[in-house]
Structure formats: structure tokens, C-alpha cells
Amino acid sequence: MDLDSFSVNDSTAHRALLATGTGIWKWCLVERCEHWHASLRKALEPCFSIPISDTPSLFSLLHPRSAQLLRDSLTQIERNDESIDLTLDLECSASHGTQLRLQAGIDPQDRRQVWAVCHVAKNSVGAELERDTSLDVFASIIDCAVDAIISKSVDGTIRTWNTGAEHLFGYRAEEVIGKPITLLIPPDRLNEEEDILRRIWRGERVLNFESIRRRKDGTDVNVSLTISPIKNQAGVIIGASKVVRNITEQVKTEAKLRESEERFRILFESSPTAILLSNDRAEYIDANPAYEQISGYTAEELYGKTAIDLGTLPPDSDFQTHAMEQLNATGRLDNIEVTGPTKYGNLITVLFSTREIEVAGRREFLTVLLDISERVRAEAALRKSEERLAEAQRIAHLGDWSWNTLTDEIHWSDEVYRIFGHEPKSFTPRFRHEFIQAVHAEDQTRVASAMFESLENKERFSIEHRIHQVDGTERFVRLVGQVTQDPAESAFVLLGTIQDITDLKNAEQQAMVLRNQVAHAGRIATMGEMAAGIAHELNQPLSAIELYAEGCQRALEMGVLSTEEQLSKLVEIASLADRCGEIIRRLRLFAMNRDSNWSPIDLTEVVKASIEFMGYELQKSQTRCVVQISEEPLLVSADSIELQQVFLNLIKNAIESQELSNPKDRRIEIIVKASTDKRISVIIRDNGCGMQPHQLARIFNPFYTTKSAGLGMGLKICQTIIRSLRGEIVCQSEPGVGTTFEIVLPVVRRRMK
Known part of the structure; x- marks a missing residue:
């Protein structure tokens, strides 16, 4: 703006402004622009080594910090409608130590404008500092101080530097005086200095401000800062004094203390083991979450209470008294087991140990508890x-x-x-x-x-x-x-x-005797039922013997039989007699009451013998027998007579089940095969009347029979014999279709023969 863009009509007032080094400055709040009176230029020109431009800006002539302070203060005037009184530093080197005092307020007739009176105080700071440092006694005290004591101007320039500052920062006085205080501040903390200066300009003190400053060797040091404004006799702030104390060891100690406290707190809070703190009156002071988890009580609920107060111990219990006596005597309790109720009434058993500790000169007790309820x-x-x-x-x-x-x-x-x-x-x-x-x-x-x-x-x-x-x-x-x-x-x-197993062995022997007796009875009963067939088998060779004998007799009487023919007939008679003897031997062996005699036998031979034994019954009943038997021997460990009894019983039942069937349809199928490398299977299948499900479920029960005559022991004896051989017998039957029995026995390996 032009220097004379506004005027002061009173010439006397104008001369007074010039004489006192005072000028008038106006700020427009709407256009955000400034207007100078000629008196302001006259007042400021002596402070600068170069002429002030025709369109000057007061902000450009001020130190950057002072310019920012002025902007902030104008904003404050606009918001709060307040007057301001500022002491500002000029920027140019010729103005070194010169300040501008600016007092401003809003125009009451036009609130869009701010009027300011600016007074130049030439060399005021330098004069004040020189007068201060000339005081020898005061300077001696400052120089002997252990702490660093530094003074600076309002623009942050270092003015004084004591011995304590040399020891702390490593700089000699001549190396730093006249240098900016930012020399000692790490780059990431420069904003702290700006905030401190703003507070100093407002006349505030900064007490015990903890921060970090940088030494000459580049290392950082923890410091505590106390900063006070320095004022001249007129009360104008001309600088600041700063007391800097090295608190590095204090910070380290405090950090270690905090770390230790944090570790203890983390351990206390996160420990899975319950922890209690109590005083020398057995009153609880603190408890961790683990204790709350097992007892139900929070630390707040526990505070100031004893175990008796909580009901953990009965009122007449001497336990607490004895425990405190032992703690007072020895300072410890080890592995004490106690049972008591939780907050919710359920009983728990804990194992605890207690140690006496000292905290801030007080006796306290730390107790560690382990919930052993599950273990108990x-x-x-x-x-x-x-x-x-x-x-x-x-x-x-x-x-x-x-x-x-x-x-x-x-x-x-x-x-x-x-x-x-x-x-x-x-x-x-x-x-x-x-x-x-x-x-x-x-x-x-x-x-x-x-x-x-x-x-x-x-x-x-x-x-x-x-x-x-x-x-x-x-x-x-x-x-x-x-x-x-x-x-x-x-x-x-x-x-x-x-x-x-003595009793078991005796019982087994008795059971074996009874089983043999029952099996023998079954065989006798079978022989009785097969009497006609047995008689038929004997009748055939006996009839042949009779015919041969009568023929020989007649031929001898007639004299027509030669010696060779006589011998031939006698051989035939002897052969038929042997056949009769074999039949009788087999019958005696089958009917004999004897103990079981297990040995490796060929199962196929036993089946064939059984079919041959039942030959007459098959022929008489007109039942066709279809046999599929392995050509190779199939060895099992068993008693051949007992196995033959099983097969005879099953074949006889198959014949009887087809009595009402058409003779053309009567058929029995017998299959003997190796089912696996360790098992042999014998299948006896008929196409008789079959059985109902309720009959099938009971066929192996003792004394159960579907026949009009019989004891109902045949199939039970078969099951007992097969199970004694570690085998299985199963039955499938369908009414009108037929019945199938399958016997599975463990095989005997050939090398055991």
C-alpha cells in the first residue's frame, strides 16, 4: 500500500510520533492487507542498512517467529475482540538487538480494521543483557552452577553460556554465543522450541519440561528444562533464561523402574497361578485375575478383608493366627494345603506358599496359590x-x-x-x-x-x-x-x-464229561433213529453170505464144485463177513462213550464217510445228494467221531425236512471248500419246508424242536462241538424255500500234519 494511504491531521501529533520513534500501522481484516503511516517508515528506517521498499510489509521486516506471533495475535483479535501488546524482533542484521513494541485493537467505528501503535526500542536487549552480565556476583553464581544456565533473546539467539552448559553440551561459550538455540535441539523436536517461545512471549514460565537435547559430539541427552522470560525495566520481554539439568541417569533409573514395574504387573496380571498380596494384619491388598478365576472374588471385593471376613476360614479358626505367628517367626509358609468355599459356595482345595516382602518400608506378604481341587x-x-x-x-x-x-x-x-x-x-x-x-x-x-x-x-x-x-x-x-x-x-x-483258574479248570473238566455224555446220548439216539438203515446195511452182506453158503453146499452135495471154485466162494464169503465186521466196528466206535481225541484229520474224508453212513436213509427217502468236495485234503484239528456226529445230524434233519415234498424235488447239496487260507467251510443245503423267523431264532436253544418227536438237543450238541473246535455254525432258512447250514472251521497247515 502507499505510505500515505491514510493521514493524521494533527501536525503536533505527527511531530510527536516522529520524535518518539513511534509509527501507526493499520490492518484490514476483510482484505487481509496492511496500511502504513509515514511515521512508521521514519521510525523503522534507522534500524535497517538498506532502504525500506515503497510497498513495505511489516511481516517481512520481522523475525519469522515474531511475524507468526503477529499473525496469531491478529487472528485472536478478530475472534475474541481483544487488544494485544506484543514485543517483536526485527529481522535485518542492522536491527540486531532492536525490538518493536506493537499495541493494537479493533476500530470501534469500523470493526473491519485494526489500528496499531508501533514503538521502536533501539538496542534494548543488548543493553539489558550487558547490564545483567556486568553484575559480577550474579555471573559468578551462574558460572559455578552444576546445571547448564543459558540465556537467549526472543528470536532464540544464545546470549550467555555457563560452565555447566559447557560440561553438559561440550561447546565452549565462544562456540555458541550468537548462535541459534536450535543448535542444541534434534530436528524432530524443533516444534518444541517454537511452542516454548510462544509461551515465553506470552509471559509464561515453563517448569521442569523433560525433553532431549543434542551434544556437540552428536549424542543425545535427556534434560529437564526450566525456562523463564527476561524483562527489561519497562516490563518488556527481551529474552529468556533456561536452566538445563541432565536427567539421563534419572531417566534410565525411572525407565528401569517402569520396566520392572511393568514386568511385575504383566507377570502379576497374566500369571496362570493365583497371586495374593496382604498386609501384616492379614488383610488383602491386591489379587491377580487368576485368583479371581478360582475364587470368584475381584481385587476390589478383596481389598481390606481377611480370609475370615470372606468366610474362607470359619470365625473360630486358629489357622490364620498360627499362620501369622509362623510368618512373623520365619517370614515364610511352604506348601500349605487348605480347603474352603469360593464366592459362589463351592469348595476348592488350594496349595499355597507365602513370603514376607518389604514395599516402601512396609511389611507385606506375597502368597502364591495353586488350585489342586482336580488333583485332590x-x-x-x-x-x-x-x-x-x-x-x-x-x-x-x-x-x-x-x-x-x-x-x-x-x-x-x-x-x-x-x-x-x-x-x-x-x-x-x-x-x-x-x-x-x-x-x-x-x-x-x-x-x-x-x-x-x-x-x-x-x-x-x-x-x-x-x-x-x-x-x-x-x-x-x-x-x-x-x-x-x-x-x-x-x-x-x-x-x-x-x-x-483252578475252579475254572475243574468246571471245564466237569463240563467236558457232561458234554461227552450228552454227545454220546445223541449218538445213541441217532443210532436208534437209524436202526432200520443199520439193519439194512448188515442184511445185505449177511444175505449174500447165506446165498453163497447154500450154493456151495448144494454144489458139494452134487459133486460139481471144483476145488478152485470152492476157494473162490469162500473168499467172497470172507469178504462179506469183513464188511459186516467193519459196519459193526464203525457202529461200536460211533456209539462208544469216550473222551474227545483231537488230531489233524482230513475233513473231506469225514464228510464222505458221513454221506456213506446215511446212504440207506437217502435211498429210502428218495433224496438226491449232490456233493462238491475239494480234491485236496483239507486238514482240521478235531475228533473225527464228533465231527461225523455233526454231519449225520444235519444230513438227517435235511432228509426229514423234505418228507412232505414231491420225491422228484427232494435234494440235498453238500459243499466242502477252503473259504480263506485259514478257514474251511462246509455247507449243507436242502430245499425242504424251511422255518419261520421265530423258529430260526431258537433252533440252537436246548430242548427246542420243530418235530413231533425228539428231545431238541441235536443242534445244540452240534453247536457245542463246533464251538469247542473254535469254529462257527450258522443257519439261514426261508419258509417254502429251504434251509442252509454253514460250518466254518480253522484250517491246520500242512506242515503240522
Whole structure:
């Protein structure tokens, strides 16, 4: 704008402005522009080494910080309708130490304008600082201070620098005086200085401001700053004093303390173990979340209360008193187990330890608690389970054992001691002494071989043998074991069970006698039912013998039979007699009451013999028998007479089921084959009347029969015999279609023949 764009009419006032170095300046709030009075230019020209331009800007003549302060203050006037009183630094080198005091306010007649009176105070700062530093006593105090004491002008230029500042920053006074204070400030903290200067210009003090400053060697130092404005006699701010204290060690200590506190807090809050803090009156101070989780109480609910207050301990309990007495005496409690209610009333068991600690001179106690409720319940359940197991072993006469092959020691359960006739836990048995010597002499080699083979092959074994109890009583036992490795001793351990099966053996023998008797009765009954067929089989060779004998007699009487012909007829008679003898031998063997005699036999031969035995019945009933039998021998371990009894019974039932069928349709199919490499299958199928489902479900029940006559024991005897051979017998039947029986037996390998 033009210098005379506005005028002051009073010439006396104009001269007064010039005489006092005062000028008038106007700011338009709407156009955001400034207007100068000629008096302002006259006042400012002596401060600059170059002429002021014809269109000057007051902002360009001010130090950047002062220019920003002026802009902020004008904005404040516009918003708050307030007057301002500012002390501003001029920018040019010729104005060094010269300030401009600007007092401004809004024009009451035109609120779009701000009027300002500007007064130039030449060399005021330099004069004030020179006067201050001339005070020798004050300077000596500052120089001897441990802290760095620095003064600066309002534009941030360093004016004074004490010995403490040299030690702290590494700069000598002559290296920094006249330099900007930003020399000591890291680039990322320059905004702090701007904020500090704005506060100083407003006349504020900055107390104990913690920040970072930079030394001459480039390293950073933690400092605490106390900054106060410096005013001249007129109360105008001409600079600032700064006390800088090195707090690096303090910051490190505080950081370590905070880190330690944070670690403790994290440990306290995140620990899965419950932690309690209490005072010397047993009142709770704090608790972590883990304690809240097991007890239900929050730290706030616990504060100031004792275990008795919470009901964790009964009011008349001496436990708390005794615990505090021990803590006072020893400062610690270790592994104390106690049971009490939670907030919600359920009982829990905890294991706790307590230590006395000192916090800020106070005695406190830190308690660590572990919820062992599950363990206690598990231990109780284990004890009960062990009691039940011991009782079950006693009832079943079954005990467990383990043999450490490295030490030769054997662990016996109580029942094993009783099985061998000893008092439980009366001694520690060893394999080569108390165990193997108790085994029957005839079984010792077999038992030892089974156990050592198990150790060698790492396979399970099971063996039945005899033992002698201490009093000489002989008992039968079943010994079962398998191998495992003890990781603690790197030794193999054989462990298993031993059961007294004497009663079972006796029962099996009795059952075998009864089974043989029943089977014998069944065979006798079968022979009775087949009496006609047996008679027919004997009648044929006997009739032939009779005919041969009568023929020979007549020929001899007539003298027409030569010696050779006589011999031939006698041979035929002898052959027929042998046939009769074979039939009778088979009948006697079949009917004989004897014990089972298992041996490898060819199943195909047994089936063929059974079909031949039933030949007359098949012929008489006009039943066609279709046979599919393997040409190769199929070996099973069985008693041939018992198996023959099974096949005869099934073939006879198949014949009888077709009595009402048309003779042309009567048919039995018998198939013998190897079903797998370890099983042999015998199928006997008829196309008789079949059975209803409810009949099929009961056919193997004792004394159940679908016939008008019979005991109903035939199929039950068949099932008993097949199961004794570790085989299976199953039946499928459909009314009006027929019935199929399938017998599956384990095969005997050829090398065992």
C-alpha cells in the first residue's frame, strides 16, 4: 500500500510520533492487507542498512517467529475482540538487538480494521543483557552452577553460556554465543522450541519440561528444562533464561523402574497361578485375575478383608493366627494345603506358599496359590479305583505283575501274593527264586521259554500252567504278559496278569464229561433213529453170505464144485463177513462213550464217510445228494467221531425236512471248500419246508424242536462241538424255500500234519 494511504491531521501529533520513534500501522481484516503511516517508515528506517521498499510489509521486516506471533495475535483479535501488546524482533542484521513494541485493537467505528501503535526500542536487549552480565556476583553464581544456565533473546539467539552448559553440551561459550538455540535441539523436536517461545512471549514460565537435547559430539541427552522470560525495566520481554539439568541417569533409573514395574504387573496380571498380596494384619491388598478365576472374588471385593471376613476360614479358626505367628517367626509358609468355599459356595482345595516382602518400608506378604481341587478329586478317585480294582482282583482271583529284567525284581499286586499262598507285601519276589521255583516242575521250562521268547520277539504271550503254593497245594493259573520299556532305567519290563483258574479248570473238566455224555446220548439216539438203515446195511452182506453158503453146499452135495471154485466162494464169503465186521466196528466206535481225541484229520474224508453212513436213509427217502468236495485234503484239528456226529445230524434233519415234498424235488447239496487260507467251510443245503423267523431264532436253544418227536438237543450238541473246535455254525432258512447250514472251521497247515 502507499505510505500515505491514510493521514493524521494533527501536525503536533505527527511531530510527536516522529520524535518518539513511534509509527501507526493499520490492518484490514476483510482484505487481509496492511496500511502504513509515514511515521512508521521514519521510525523503522534507522534500524535497517538498506532502504525500506515503497510497498513495505511489516511481516517481512520481522523475525519469522515474531511475524507468526503477529499473525496469531491478529487472528485472536478478530475472534475474541481483544487488544494485544506484543514485543517483536526485527529481522535485518542492522536491527540486531532492536525490538518493536506493537499495541493494537479493533476500530470501534469500523470493526473491519485494526489500528496499531508501533514503538521502536533501539538496542534494548543488548543493553539489558550487558547490564545483567556486568553484575559480577550474579555471573559468578551462574558460572559455578552444576546445571547448564543459558540465556537467549526472543528470536532464540544464545546470549550467555555457563560452565555447566559447557560440561553438559561440550561447546565452549565462544562456540555458541550468537548462535541459534536450535543448535542444541534434534530436528524432530524443533516444534518444541517454537511452542516454548510462544509461551515465553506470552509471559509464561515453563517448569521442569523433560525433553532431549543434542551434544556437540552428536549424542543425545535427556534434560529437564526450566525456562523463564527476561524483562527489561519497562516490563518488556527481551529474552529468556533456561536452566538445563541432565536427567539421563534419572531417566534410565525411572525407565528401569517402569520396566520392572511393568514386568511385575504383566507377570502379576497374566500369571496362570493365583497371586495374593496382604498386609501384616492379614488383610488383602491386591489379587491377580487368576485368583479371581478360582475364587470368584475381584481385587476390589478383596481389598481390606481377611480370609475370615470372606468366610474362607470359619470365625473360630486358629489357622490364620498360627499362620501369622509362623510368618512373623520365619517370614515364610511352604506348601500349605487348605480347603474352603469360593464366592459362589463351592469348595476348592488350594496349595499355597507365602513370603514376607518389604514395599516402601512396609511389611507385606506375597502368597502364591495353586488350585489342586482336580488333583485332590483325581487322587480320591484313584484311591477308590485302586480299592475297587483290588476288590475285583480278589473276587476274580486275578492279579497284576511286572518283572524288571535288569534287577530281576517282580512287582506283585496283593492278589498275586494270595494266589501263591503268601501274605500281601510280605517280601519282594524275584523271578529266578520265588516265582519260577513255585511253578510246577513239569511246566517250568515251558513257562520260562514263553516269557523269554516274549522278551526276544516283543510279543504278547499267554500260557496256562500249574503252581505249588507254600503249603504244597497245586493250583492252575493263566499267565498273560507283554513287553514294555522303562524309560527311567532303559530296561525292558515284562508286565501282565495272573489268574487262578483252578475252579475254572475243574468246571471245564466237569463240563467236558457232561458234554461227552450228552454227545454220546445223541449218538445213541441217532443210532436208534437209524436202526432200520443199520439193519439194512448188515442184511445185505449177511444175505449174500447165506446165498453163497447154500450154493456151495448144494454144489458139494452134487459133486460139481471144483476145488478152485470152492476157494473162490469162500473168499467172497470172507469178504462179506469183513464188511459186516467193519459196519459193526464203525457202529461200536460211533456209539462208544469216550473222551474227545483231537488230531489233524482230513475233513473231506469225514464228510464222505458221513454221506456213506446215511446212504440207506437217502435211498429210502428218495433224496438226491449232490456233493462238491475239494480234491485236496483239507486238514482240521478235531475228533473225527464228533465231527461225523455233526454231519449225520444235519444230513438227517435235511432228509426229514423234505418228507412232505414231491420225491422228484427232494435234494440235498453238500459243499466242502477252503473259504480263506485259514478257514474251511462246509455247507449243507436242502430245499425242504424251511422255518419261520421265530423258529430260526431258537433252533440252537436246548430242548427246542420243530418235530413231533425228539428231545431238541441235536443242534445244540452240534453247536457245542463246533464251538469247542473254535469254529462257527450258522443257519439261514426261508419258509417254502429251504434251509442252509454253514460250518466254518480253522484250517491246520500242512506242515503240522
